[in-house]
């Protein structure tokens with residue numbers, strides 16, 4: 482019996498020593514030939530390199546079309562104030578047309594190995610955030626992508642609405658202003674915080690997250706030294722980076 486327990490402990494220790502952080506490509510894998518941030522190509526490339534997830538940003542137009550774009554504006558046009566027709570022909574840096582969420586998710590269906598790290602952007606008007614959440618959730622459900630979608634937002638309003646609509650989904654807060662215990666009390670599942678929160682501002686939150694079963698994701702880590710530091714920190718579950726291939730190499734070493 483005692484030997485069995487020792488064996489179990491040894492197994493557990495060795496398994497946890499091999500626990501590796503998951504690699505999330507920030508705005509997809511865009512830092513390569515033919516790609517661009519938040520493009521369909523960047524999603525395809527993230528899948529091709531075998532990243533755990535591809536992160537992307539979603540805004541809603543005035544007439545309810547969900548588009549994948551980081552900023553609230555594109556070519557000076559505010560997305561939430563304008564109809565889709567006013568932005569639909571805009572080209573990304575790689576020549577792709579600005580993707581709608583529908584187009585992006587249709588591509589994701591063809592790429593079953595990759596998780597979708599779905600950021601709902603803050604909007605000027607709270608009702609636009611609500612419309613963006615509701616339409617995004619409906620589309621993900623309709624396309625059968627619920628199990629592959631992990632939600633993130635800087636807006637607590639968005640996070641709480643997501644949790645209400647999808648009580649079993651992973652929802653992580655990006656803004657860095659709440660402790661893991663506060664996140665748990667809201668029913669959310671993760672802290673997805675800027676690296677400075679975990680390195681200097683509130684480093685104790687990494688242990689606190691472990692204690693309360695809150696998932697940790699750190700962004701956006703691109704410097705090799707910091708990638709190495711976070712990659713060996715067993716309290717980090719996910720690293721979001723613009724250098725996913727470098728991070729994969731570091732993890733493999």
Ligand code: MG
Pocket residue numbers: 508536537538600
């Ligand atoms: Mg983002």
